[in-house]
Amino acid sequence: MNRNHKGAFYFPLFRLLAMLRGGNAIRSESNAVEAWLVGLMSYLIHYLFFAALLLPGNITVWRGALLLVALAFWIWLFWLLLLYFNSLIIRLLHLCGFFRAIPNRRLQSALWGILTTAMAWILLDGSPALREVGAIWLVAAAMNLAAAMILIFSNGARVAGK
Amino acid sequence: MNSSGNWTSRFAVRGVFWREYLDWAAINLPFYTYPVLHFFMTLFFFFFAAPARRILLAHLAIILPGSSGALNYLRVFRIFHNYAWTISEAAIQKLNKEEFAYEIIGGKWLDQLGAAPGAIVLTAHMGNYDLGAALFAEKFNRAIRVVRAPEPDRQTEQHLSASLEKSGEGAIKVDYNTAGALLSFDLLNALRRGEIVSIQGDRTEGDLVATPAQLFGRNVRLPDGPFVLAQVAQVPLYPLFIARSGYRSYQIVVREPITVLRSGRDRELDLAPAVANWCRVLEQMIAERWDQWFAFAPGFLADEQKS
Numbered sequence: 083m084n085r086n087h088k089g090a091f092y093f094p095l096f097r098l099l100a101m102l103r104g105g106n107a108i109r110s111e112s113n114a115v116e117a118w119l120v121g122l123m124s125y126l127i128h129y130l131f132f133a134a135l136l137l138p139g140n141i142t143v144w145r146g147a148l149l150l151v152a153l154a155f156w157i158w159l160f161w162l163l164l165l166y167f168n169s170l171i172i173r174l175l176h177l178c179g180f181f182r183a184i185p186n187r188r189l190q191s192a193l194w195g196i197l198t199t200a201m202a203w204i205l206l207d208g209s210p211a212l213r214e215v216g217a218i219w220l221v222a223a224a225m226n227l228a229a230a231m232i233l234i235f236s237n238g239a240r241v242a243g244k
Numbered sequence: 245m246n247s248s249g250n251w252t253s254r255f256a257v258r259g260v261f262w263r264e265y266l267d268w269a270a271i272n273l274p275f276y277t278y279p280v281l282h283f284f285m286t287l288f289f290f291f292f293a294a295p296a297r298r299i300l301l302a303h304l305a306i307i308l309p310g311s312s313g314a315l316n317y318l319r320v321f322r323i324f325h326n327y328a329w330t331i332s333e334a335a336i337q338k339l340n341k342e343e344f345a346y347e348i349i350g351g352k353w354l355d356q357l358g359a360a361p362g363a364i365v366l367t368a369h370m371g372n373y374d375l376g377a378a379l380f381a382e383k384f385n386r387a388i389r390v391v392r393a394p395e396p397d398r399q400t401e402q403h404l405s406a407s408l409e410k411s412g413e414g415a416i417k418v419d420y421n422t423a424g425a426l427l428s429f430d431l432l433n434a435l436r437r438g439e440i441v442s443i444q445g446d447r448t449e450g451d452l453v454a455t456p457a458q459l460f461g462r463n464v465r466l467p468d469g470p471f472v473l474a475q476v477a478q479v480p481l482y483p484l485f486i487a488r489s490g491y492r493s494y495q496i497v498v499r500e501p502i503t504v505l506r507s508g509r510d511r512e513l514d515l516a517p518a519v520a521n522w523c524r525v526l527e528q529m530i531a532e533r534w535d536q537w538f539a540f541a542p543g544f545l546a547d548e549q550k551s
Contacts, residue, residue, distance in 0.1 A: 092275065111275040112343055114491030120276040158284040161277065169272050185340070191274040 092116055094229035107233060124198045127219055128157050131201040134208050168193045199223045253397055257293045260399035270335040278332065286325040296540040306460050307534050322535050330488055334374045338407055346379065347489065350498035357482045357498065358384035361438040364474050366481045368446035368526060371536045372494060374408050376486035377442055379496070381415035389434050391443045394420045428469065435477040443470045446526055447539060455515060457523050471515045475504040481518065483525045487533050499525045
Protein backbone atom coordinates (compact mmCIF):
# COMPACT_ATOMS: atom_id res chain seq x y z
CA MET A 83 0.00 0.00 0.00
CA ASN A 84 2.81 2.40 0.69
CA ARG A 85 4.30 1.88 -2.77
CA ASN A 86 3.80 5.03 -4.73
CA HIS A 87 3.81 4.91 -8.53
CA LYS A 88 2.06 8.25 -9.00
CA GLY A 89 2.90 9.58 -12.44
CA ALA A 90 3.44 6.09 -13.89
CA PHE A 91 1.14 4.92 -16.67
CA TYR A 92 -0.90 1.88 -17.69
CA PHE A 93 -1.16 2.24 -21.45
CA PRO A 94 1.87 1.35 -23.58
CA LEU A 95 1.95 4.64 -25.53
CA PHE A 96 2.27 6.74 -22.37
CA ARG A 97 4.74 4.27 -20.87
CA LEU A 98 6.89 4.39 -24.01
CA LEU A 99 6.85 8.19 -23.99
CA ALA A 100 7.82 8.15 -20.31
CA MET A 101 10.67 5.74 -21.10
CA LEU A 102 11.90 7.89 -24.00
CA ARG A 103 11.96 10.89 -21.65
CA GLY A 104 14.18 8.95 -19.27
CA GLY A 105 11.36 7.94 -16.92
CA ASN A 106 9.97 4.63 -15.80
CA ALA A 107 8.00 2.35 -18.15
CA ILE A 108 6.52 0.39 -15.26
CA ARG A 109 2.80 -0.44 -15.61
CA SER A 110 0.61 1.20 -13.00
CA GLU A 111 -3.12 1.87 -12.56
CA SER A 112 -2.53 4.90 -10.38
CA ASN A 113 -2.79 7.61 -13.03
CA ALA A 114 -5.99 9.64 -12.67
CA VAL A 115 -5.65 11.37 -16.05
CA GLU A 116 -5.49 8.03 -17.86
CA ALA A 117 -8.44 6.68 -15.90
CA TRP A 118 -10.64 9.66 -16.76
CA LEU A 119 -9.41 10.12 -20.33
CA VAL A 120 -9.78 6.50 -21.45
CA GLY A 121 -12.95 5.96 -19.41
CA LEU A 122 -14.72 8.96 -20.92
CA MET A 123 -13.39 8.26 -24.41
CA SER A 124 -14.64 4.68 -24.40
CA TYR A 125 -17.99 5.86 -22.99
CA LEU A 126 -18.21 8.36 -25.85
CA ILE A 127 -17.46 5.68 -28.46
CA HIS A 128 -20.10 3.33 -27.01
CA TYR A 129 -22.61 6.15 -26.70
CA LEU A 130 -22.15 7.35 -30.27
CA PHE A 131 -22.23 3.79 -31.60
CA PHE A 132 -25.60 3.08 -30.00
CA ALA A 133 -26.95 6.54 -30.82
CA ALA A 134 -26.14 5.98 -34.50
CA LEU A 135 -27.55 2.45 -34.36
CA LEU A 136 -30.76 2.99 -32.40
CA LEU A 137 -31.95 6.54 -33.00
CA PRO A 138 -34.20 6.84 -36.06
CA GLY A 139 -33.49 9.74 -38.45
CA ASN A 140 -37.03 11.15 -38.62
CA ILE A 141 -37.58 12.08 -34.97
CA THR A 142 -38.73 15.27 -33.22
CA VAL A 143 -36.14 17.31 -31.32
CA TRP A 144 -37.76 16.68 -27.90
CA ARG A 145 -38.17 12.97 -28.47
CA GLY A 146 -34.61 12.78 -29.72
CA ALA A 147 -33.30 14.62 -26.64
CA LEU A 148 -35.26 12.31 -24.35
CA LEU A 149 -33.90 9.23 -26.11
CA LEU A 150 -30.33 10.58 -25.89
CA VAL A 151 -30.72 11.05 -22.12
CA ALA A 152 -32.17 7.55 -21.78
CA LEU A 153 -29.30 6.23 -23.89
CA ALA A 154 -26.79 7.59 -21.34
CA PHE A 155 -28.31 5.25 -18.74
CA TRP A 156 -28.64 2.41 -21.21
CA ILE A 157 -24.86 2.58 -21.82
CA TRP A 158 -24.32 2.22 -18.06
CA LEU A 159 -26.46 -0.93 -17.99
CA PHE A 160 -24.76 -2.15 -21.16
CA TRP A 161 -21.38 -1.73 -19.45
CA LEU A 162 -22.50 -3.76 -16.43
CA LEU A 163 -23.79 -6.53 -18.70
CA LEU A 164 -20.71 -6.38 -20.88
CA LEU A 165 -18.36 -6.66 -17.89
CA TYR A 166 -20.33 -9.64 -16.61
CA PHE A 167 -20.36 -11.29 -20.05
CA ASN A 168 -16.60 -10.69 -20.39
CA SER A 169 -16.04 -12.25 -16.96
CA LEU A 170 -17.80 -15.40 -18.21
CA ILE A 171 -15.51 -15.50 -21.27
CA ILE A 172 -12.51 -15.10 -18.97
CA ARG A 173 -13.76 -17.91 -16.73
CA LEU A 174 -14.11 -20.12 -19.81
CA LEU A 175 -10.59 -19.23 -20.97
CA HIS A 176 -9.26 -20.05 -17.50
CA LEU A 177 -11.10 -23.39 -17.55
CA CYS A 178 -9.40 -24.17 -20.86
CA GLY A 179 -6.06 -23.36 -19.28
CA PHE A 180 -5.47 -19.99 -21.02
CA PHE A 181 -4.20 -16.73 -19.46
CA ARG A 182 -4.35 -18.02 -15.88
CA ALA A 183 -1.39 -15.91 -14.82
CA ILE A 184 -2.93 -12.66 -16.06
CA PRO A 185 -5.22 -10.73 -13.67
CA ASN A 186 -8.90 -10.70 -14.68
CA ARG A 187 -9.04 -6.93 -14.97
CA ARG A 188 -6.27 -6.93 -17.58
CA LEU A 189 -8.05 -9.58 -19.64
CA GLN A 190 -11.25 -7.51 -19.27
CA SER A 191 -9.26 -4.54 -20.51
CA ALA A 192 -8.15 -6.46 -23.60
CA LEU A 193 -11.71 -7.62 -24.40
CA TRP A 194 -12.98 -4.10 -23.71
CA GLY A 195 -10.40 -2.66 -26.07
CA ILE A 196 -11.30 -5.11 -28.86
CA LEU A 197 -15.01 -4.31 -28.62
CA THR A 198 -14.53 -0.54 -28.39
CA THR A 199 -12.16 -0.61 -31.36
CA ALA A 200 -14.76 -2.57 -33.36
CA MET A 201 -17.38 0.07 -32.48
CA ALA A 202 -14.98 2.87 -33.46
CA TRP A 203 -14.40 1.10 -36.78
CA ILE A 204 -18.15 1.02 -37.44
CA LEU A 205 -18.35 4.75 -36.59
CA LEU A 206 -16.16 5.40 -39.64
CA ASP A 207 -19.27 4.77 -41.76
CA GLY A 208 -21.21 7.53 -39.99
CA SER A 209 -21.37 11.32 -40.25
CA PRO A 210 -18.12 13.34 -40.41
CA ALA A 211 -18.24 14.03 -36.64
CA LEU A 212 -18.68 10.33 -35.84
CA ARG A 213 -15.93 9.45 -38.30
CA GLU A 214 -13.59 11.83 -36.53
CA VAL A 215 -14.24 10.35 -33.07
CA GLY A 216 -13.89 6.82 -34.43
CA ALA A 217 -10.64 7.73 -36.20
CA ILE A 218 -9.15 9.27 -33.03
CA TRP A 219 -9.80 6.02 -31.14
CA LEU A 220 -8.42 3.85 -33.95
CA VAL A 221 -5.25 5.92 -34.26
CA ALA A 222 -4.77 5.82 -30.47
CA ALA A 223 -5.34 2.04 -30.45
CA ALA A 224 -2.84 1.53 -33.32
CA MET A 225 -0.22 3.70 -31.62
CA ASN A 226 -0.69 1.77 -28.37
CA LEU A 227 -0.24 -1.55 -30.16
CA ALA A 228 2.94 -0.28 -31.79
CA ALA A 229 4.17 1.09 -28.44
CA ALA A 230 3.42 -2.27 -26.79
CA MET A 231 5.57 -4.05 -29.39
CA ILE A 232 8.43 -1.61 -28.84
CA LEU A 233 8.17 -2.02 -25.06
CA ILE A 234 8.21 -5.81 -25.37
CA PHE A 235 11.34 -5.74 -27.51
CA SER A 236 13.00 -3.18 -25.29
CA ASN A 237 12.17 -5.22 -22.18
CA GLY A 238 10.25 -2.29 -20.73
CA ALA A 239 6.97 -4.11 -20.14
CA ARG A 240 7.23 -4.48 -16.43
CA VAL A 241 4.27 -4.56 -14.11
CA ALA A 242 4.11 -2.64 -10.86
CA GLY A 243 3.62 -4.74 -7.76
CA LYS A 244 3.21 -8.04 -9.59
CA MET B 245 -30.57 -6.03 12.43
CA ASN B 246 -31.71 -8.02 9.42
CA SER B 247 -31.21 -11.74 9.68
CA SER B 248 -29.35 -13.55 6.97
CA GLY B 249 -32.51 -15.54 6.14
CA ASN B 250 -34.26 -12.63 4.45
CA TRP B 251 -33.34 -12.97 0.79
CA THR B 252 -34.55 -9.50 -0.26
CA SER B 253 -32.45 -7.80 2.44
CA ARG B 254 -29.38 -8.80 0.42
CA PHE B 255 -30.38 -6.15 -2.12
CA ALA B 256 -31.25 -3.39 0.34
CA VAL B 257 -29.11 -0.25 0.16
CA ARG B 258 -26.91 -1.53 3.00
CA GLY B 259 -27.32 -5.18 1.99
CA VAL B 260 -24.45 -7.55 1.37
CA PHE B 261 -25.12 -7.80 -2.39
CA TRP B 262 -23.48 -4.41 -3.04
CA ARG B 263 -20.42 -5.32 -0.98
CA GLU B 264 -20.03 -8.57 -2.90
CA TYR B 265 -20.49 -6.70 -6.17
CA LEU B 266 -17.76 -4.30 -5.08
CA ASP B 267 -15.36 -7.19 -4.50
CA TRP B 268 -16.24 -8.66 -7.87
CA ALA B 269 -15.67 -5.25 -9.47
CA ALA B 270 -12.27 -4.80 -7.83
CA ILE B 271 -11.11 -8.07 -9.41
CA ASN B 272 -12.79 -7.71 -12.79
CA LEU B 273 -13.07 -4.06 -13.77
CA PRO B 274 -10.43 -2.20 -15.77
CA PHE B 275 -9.41 0.84 -13.72
CA TYR B 276 -10.55 3.30 -16.38
CA THR B 277 -14.18 2.15 -16.15
CA TYR B 278 -14.41 3.41 -12.55
CA PRO B 279 -14.99 7.14 -13.24
CA VAL B 280 -18.04 6.48 -15.43
CA LEU B 281 -19.41 3.60 -13.35
CA HIS B 282 -19.01 5.53 -10.11
CA PHE B 283 -20.93 8.44 -11.55
CA PHE B 284 -23.90 6.27 -12.48
CA MET B 285 -23.75 4.21 -9.30
CA THR B 286 -23.78 7.44 -7.30
CA LEU B 287 -26.79 8.63 -9.27
CA PHE B 288 -28.53 5.31 -8.59
CA PHE B 289 -27.94 5.46 -4.84
CA PHE B 290 -28.68 9.18 -4.72
CA PHE B 291 -32.25 8.34 -5.72
CA PHE B 292 -32.69 5.00 -3.97
CA ALA B 293 -30.94 5.73 -0.66
CA ALA B 294 -33.45 8.43 0.23
CA PRO B 295 -33.11 8.17 4.06
CA ALA B 296 -29.32 8.61 3.86
CA ARG B 297 -29.79 11.50 1.44
CA ARG B 298 -32.17 13.25 3.83
CA ILE B 299 -29.82 12.73 6.79
CA LEU B 300 -26.91 14.23 4.84
CA LEU B 301 -29.03 17.18 3.75
CA ALA B 302 -29.94 17.85 7.38
CA HIS B 303 -26.28 17.55 8.42
CA LEU B 304 -25.14 19.96 5.72
CA ALA B 305 -27.68 22.55 6.81
CA ILE B 306 -26.03 22.45 10.25
CA ILE B 307 -22.39 22.15 9.16
CA LEU B 308 -22.69 24.88 6.53
CA PRO B 309 -25.18 27.33 8.04
CA GLY B 310 -26.91 29.53 5.50
CA SER B 311 -26.04 27.17 2.64
CA SER B 312 -28.53 26.88 -0.19
CA GLY B 313 -30.85 23.87 -0.06
CA ALA B 314 -30.51 23.30 -3.80
CA LEU B 315 -26.72 23.42 -3.65
CA ASN B 316 -26.79 21.04 -0.70
CA TYR B 317 -28.38 18.41 -2.97
CA LEU B 318 -25.28 18.69 -5.17
CA ARG B 319 -23.10 18.48 -2.05
CA VAL B 320 -24.91 15.29 -1.01
CA PHE B 321 -24.21 13.90 -4.47
CA ARG B 322 -20.54 14.75 -3.90
CA ILE B 323 -20.55 12.91 -0.56
CA PHE B 324 -22.14 9.84 -2.18
CA HIS B 325 -19.60 10.05 -5.02
CA ASN B 326 -16.70 10.27 -2.57
CA TYR B 327 -18.13 7.29 -0.69
CA ALA B 328 -18.25 5.26 -3.92
CA TRP B 329 -14.57 6.00 -4.61
CA THR B 330 -13.60 5.37 -1.00
CA ILE B 331 -15.19 1.94 -0.61
CA SER B 332 -14.10 0.81 -4.06
CA GLU B 333 -10.49 1.82 -3.36
CA ALA B 334 -10.65 -0.05 -0.06
CA ALA B 335 -11.76 -3.15 -1.99
CA ILE B 336 -8.97 -2.63 -4.55
CA GLN B 337 -6.39 -2.39 -1.77
CA LYS B 338 -7.76 -5.50 -0.10
CA LEU B 339 -8.06 -7.72 -3.16
CA ASN B 340 -5.51 -6.44 -5.67
CA LYS B 341 -2.92 -5.06 -3.25
CA GLU B 342 -2.64 -2.05 -5.53
CA GLU B 343 -0.43 0.90 -4.73
CA PHE B 344 -1.82 3.97 -2.96
CA ALA B 345 -0.11 7.26 -2.30
CA TYR B 346 -0.49 8.87 1.08
CA GLU B 347 0.67 11.96 2.90
CA ILE B 348 0.90 12.19 6.67
CA ILE B 349 -0.23 15.30 8.51
CA GLY B 350 0.87 15.25 12.13
CA GLY B 351 3.68 12.75 11.61
CA LYS B 352 5.20 13.18 15.06
CA TRP B 353 1.95 12.11 16.71
CA LEU B 354 1.63 9.15 14.35
CA ASP B 355 5.15 8.02 15.29
CA GLN B 356 4.24 8.51 18.95
CA LEU B 357 1.15 6.37 18.42
CA GLY B 358 3.17 3.68 16.63
CA ALA B 359 5.53 3.44 19.59
CA ALA B 360 2.89 3.82 22.33
CA PRO B 361 2.48 0.93 24.76
CA GLY B 362 -1.30 0.83 24.41
CA ALA B 363 -3.35 3.67 22.97
CA ILE B 364 -6.80 4.46 21.62
CA VAL B 365 -7.25 5.77 18.09
CA LEU B 366 -10.34 7.93 18.04
CA THR B 367 -11.68 8.27 14.53
CA ALA B 368 -14.88 9.11 12.69
CA HIS B 369 -16.98 7.79 9.81
CA MET B 370 -14.78 9.84 7.56
CA GLY B 371 -12.73 9.01 4.49
CA ASN B 372 -11.28 5.54 4.28
CA TYR B 373 -11.12 4.39 7.89
CA ASP B 374 -10.88 0.72 6.83
CA LEU B 375 -7.86 1.42 4.65
CA GLY B 376 -6.38 3.41 7.53
CA ALA B 377 -6.40 0.44 9.89
CA ALA B 378 -4.67 -1.76 7.30
CA LEU B 379 -2.15 1.00 6.62
CA PHE B 380 -1.40 1.43 10.31
CA ALA B 381 -0.92 -2.30 10.85
CA GLU B 382 1.44 -2.45 7.86
CA LYS B 383 3.42 0.72 8.64
CA PHE B 384 4.08 -0.02 12.30
CA ASN B 385 3.88 -3.80 12.13
CA ARG B 386 1.46 -3.76 15.05
CA ALA B 387 -1.84 -5.45 15.73
CA ILE B 388 -4.92 -3.23 15.96
CA ARG B 389 -8.39 -3.85 17.38
CA VAL B 390 -11.04 -2.03 15.36
CA VAL B 391 -14.38 -1.31 17.04
CA ARG B 392 -17.13 -0.53 14.53
CA ALA B 393 -20.75 0.54 14.80
CA PRO B 394 -22.96 -2.48 14.02
CA GLU B 395 -24.32 -2.79 10.47
CA PRO B 396 -28.08 -3.09 9.97
CA ASP B 397 -27.55 -6.29 7.96
CA ARG B 398 -25.83 -9.26 9.60
CA GLN B 399 -24.38 -10.60 6.33
CA THR B 400 -22.93 -7.18 5.51
CA GLU B 401 -21.41 -7.05 8.96
CA GLN B 402 -19.79 -10.47 8.53
CA HIS B 403 -18.54 -9.51 5.08
CA LEU B 404 -17.03 -6.23 6.33
CA SER B 405 -15.31 -7.92 9.26
CA ALA B 406 -13.82 -10.60 7.01
CA SER B 407 -12.70 -7.92 4.51
CA LEU B 408 -11.04 -5.76 7.11
CA GLU B 409 -9.29 -8.67 8.77
CA LYS B 410 -8.11 -9.87 5.34
CA SER B 411 -6.75 -6.45 4.36
CA GLY B 412 -4.78 -6.33 7.61
CA GLU B 413 -3.30 -9.77 6.91
CA GLY B 414 -3.98 -11.00 10.44
CA ALA B 415 -2.98 -7.79 12.22
CA ILE B 416 -6.55 -6.46 12.46
CA LYS B 417 -9.30 -7.81 14.68
CA VAL B 418 -12.80 -6.38 14.32
CA ASP B 419 -15.29 -6.01 17.18
CA TYR B 420 -18.79 -4.58 17.00
CA ASN B 421 -19.88 -1.91 19.41
CA THR B 422 -22.98 -3.42 21.01
CA ALA B 423 -24.47 -2.86 24.43
CA GLY B 424 -22.89 -5.01 27.12
CA ALA B 425 -19.85 -5.02 29.33
CA LEU B 426 -17.93 -7.96 27.83
CA LEU B 427 -16.39 -6.00 24.99
CA SER B 428 -15.30 -3.21 27.37
CA PHE B 429 -13.36 -5.67 29.56
CA ASP B 430 -11.88 -7.29 26.49
CA LEU B 431 -10.71 -3.93 25.14
CA LEU B 432 -9.37 -2.88 28.53
CA ASN B 433 -7.29 -6.05 28.68
CA ALA B 434 -6.06 -5.43 25.14
CA LEU B 435 -4.95 -1.90 26.11
CA ARG B 436 -3.20 -3.21 29.20
CA ARG B 437 -1.36 -5.71 27.00
CA GLY B 438 -0.10 -2.72 24.99
CA GLU B 439 -2.38 -3.09 21.97
CA ILE B 440 -3.89 -0.30 19.89
CA VAL B 441 -7.68 0.00 19.88
CA SER B 442 -9.45 2.04 17.19
CA ILE B 443 -12.94 3.36 17.92
CA GLN B 444 -15.29 5.54 15.89
CA GLY B 445 -16.24 8.38 18.16
CA ASP B 446 -18.62 10.42 16.05
CA ARG B 447 -21.94 8.75 16.75
CA THR B 448 -23.68 6.42 19.12
CA GLU B 449 -26.37 3.93 18.22
CA GLY B 450 -28.95 1.90 20.09
CA ASP B 451 -28.62 1.41 23.85
CA LEU B 452 -24.96 2.31 24.09
CA VAL B 453 -23.93 4.57 26.93
CA ALA B 454 -23.44 8.09 25.62
CA THR B 455 -22.04 11.30 26.92
CA PRO B 456 -23.55 14.71 26.22
CA ALA B 457 -21.45 16.98 24.02
CA GLN B 458 -21.64 20.05 21.81
CA LEU B 459 -21.05 19.93 18.06
CA PHE B 460 -21.78 22.85 15.71
CA GLY B 461 -23.77 24.51 18.47
CA ARG B 462 -25.96 21.43 18.93
CA ASN B 463 -26.34 19.16 21.91
CA VAL B 464 -25.29 15.71 20.73
CA ARG B 465 -24.59 12.37 22.37
CA LEU B 466 -21.21 10.79 21.67
CA PRO B 467 -20.05 7.33 22.76
CA ASP B 468 -18.40 7.62 26.16
CA GLY B 469 -16.69 4.20 25.83
CA PRO B 470 -13.40 5.51 24.38
CA PHE B 471 -13.08 8.15 27.09
CA VAL B 472 -13.87 5.78 29.97
CA LEU B 473 -11.47 3.21 28.51
CA ALA B 474 -8.72 5.81 28.21
CA GLN B 475 -9.34 6.91 31.78
CA VAL B 476 -9.33 3.41 33.27
CA ALA B 477 -6.39 2.13 31.21
CA GLN B 478 -4.55 5.46 31.52
CA VAL B 479 -3.72 5.64 27.83
CA PRO B 480 -4.00 8.65 25.50
CA LEU B 481 -6.60 9.10 22.77
CA TYR B 482 -5.17 9.89 19.33
CA PRO B 483 -7.62 11.61 16.96
CA LEU B 484 -6.86 10.13 13.54
CA PHE B 485 -8.63 10.53 10.20
CA ILE B 486 -7.95 9.07 6.75
CA ALA B 487 -9.14 11.56 4.14
CA ARG B 488 -9.18 10.89 0.40
CA SER B 489 -7.15 13.57 -1.37
CA GLY B 490 -7.49 12.37 -4.97
CA TYR B 491 -7.39 9.35 -7.23
CA ARG B 492 -5.81 6.57 -5.14
CA SER B 493 -4.22 9.02 -2.77
CA TYR B 494 -4.96 9.75 0.87
CA GLN B 495 -4.06 12.03 3.73
CA ILE B 496 -3.56 10.59 7.18
CA VAL B 497 -4.42 13.35 9.60
CA VAL B 498 -3.32 12.86 13.20
CA ARG B 499 -4.10 15.47 15.82
CA GLU B 500 -2.56 16.10 19.22
CA PRO B 501 -3.34 13.26 21.66
CA ILE B 502 -6.06 13.82 24.23
CA THR B 503 -5.52 12.67 27.81
CA VAL B 504 -8.33 11.91 30.21
CA LEU B 505 -8.00 13.02 33.83
CA ARG B 506 -8.30 10.55 36.68
CA SER B 507 -8.70 12.73 39.75
CA GLY B 508 -10.87 10.33 41.72
CA ARG B 509 -13.70 12.87 41.83
CA ASP B 510 -16.84 12.71 39.72
CA ARG B 511 -16.07 10.72 36.56
CA GLU B 512 -18.22 12.99 34.38
CA LEU B 513 -16.18 15.98 35.47
CA ASP B 514 -12.95 14.21 34.53
CA LEU B 515 -14.29 13.13 31.14
CA ALA B 516 -15.77 16.51 30.19
CA PRO B 517 -12.54 18.30 29.10
CA ALA B 518 -11.47 15.32 26.97
CA VAL B 519 -14.90 15.10 25.34
CA ALA B 520 -14.83 18.85 24.66
CA ASN B 521 -11.36 18.50 23.12
CA TRP B 522 -12.53 15.68 20.87
CA CYS B 523 -15.58 17.71 19.83
CA ARG B 524 -13.34 20.62 18.86
CA VAL B 525 -11.14 18.36 16.71
CA LEU B 526 -14.12 16.55 15.19
CA GLU B 527 -15.95 19.78 14.43
CA GLN B 528 -12.88 21.21 12.71
CA MET B 529 -12.39 18.04 10.63
CA ILE B 530 -16.04 17.83 9.62
CA ALA B 531 -16.12 21.53 8.71
CA GLU B 532 -13.00 21.10 6.55
CA ARG B 533 -13.99 17.78 4.99
CA TRP B 534 -17.76 17.69 5.09
CA ASP B 535 -17.65 15.93 1.71
CA GLN B 536 -16.07 12.89 3.36
CA TRP B 537 -18.14 12.59 6.49
CA PHE B 538 -20.12 9.43 5.80
CA ALA B 539 -22.64 9.73 8.61
CA PHE B 540 -25.54 8.01 6.87
CA ALA B 541 -27.22 6.57 9.95
CA PRO B 542 -30.05 8.42 11.69
CA GLY B 543 -30.01 9.72 15.22
CA PHE B 544 -27.11 12.09 15.34
CA LEU B 545 -26.52 15.72 14.54
CA ALA B 546 -29.80 16.57 12.86
CA ASP B 547 -31.99 14.91 15.50
CA GLU B 548 -30.56 16.72 18.46
CA GLN B 549 -31.73 19.94 20.01
CA LYS B 550 -30.09 23.27 19.35
CA SER B 551 -28.42 24.47 22.53
